[in-house]
Amino acid sequence: MSKTLAEVIKRIDEIAVKLEQDNDSLEESIKHFEEGVTLTREAQALLSTAEQRVATLIKQELSTDTID
Template sequence: MSRKKPENLDFETARGELQDIVEKLEQGDISLEESLKVFERGVALFRNCQKLLSEAEQKVSILSEKSMDAEPEAFEPDHAD
């Protein structure tokens, strides 16, 4: 099974794979060559997670600014009599 490119993964999937990589590296029972491959994948996943978090932070910031500048609206309750 081929792995998806890190930039094609959603945050939760990338984070989960990154956690697996950290555990694998901490165990220390893989060769140096394999460790470097796994580490390289981990760096790519980490960068993707950072990018996704940054994008989410920007969206929240934009939405917060819009909310703060929005004009107040009168509350009109529904009358279901």
């Protein structure tokens, strides 16, 4: 199941809080950091897809306006 942008951002925030608390071992902190990097890439992909969809919609709207 793919995650929503809100879910990804929420998890990134949770990881950031966990890392700031500094209660974990170095190994656990590295695992959290790696997860954060992966989630950041997921968020970037989701945003890129949304940006492309918006650009397509705008282009279609502009084409429709030109025809009318």
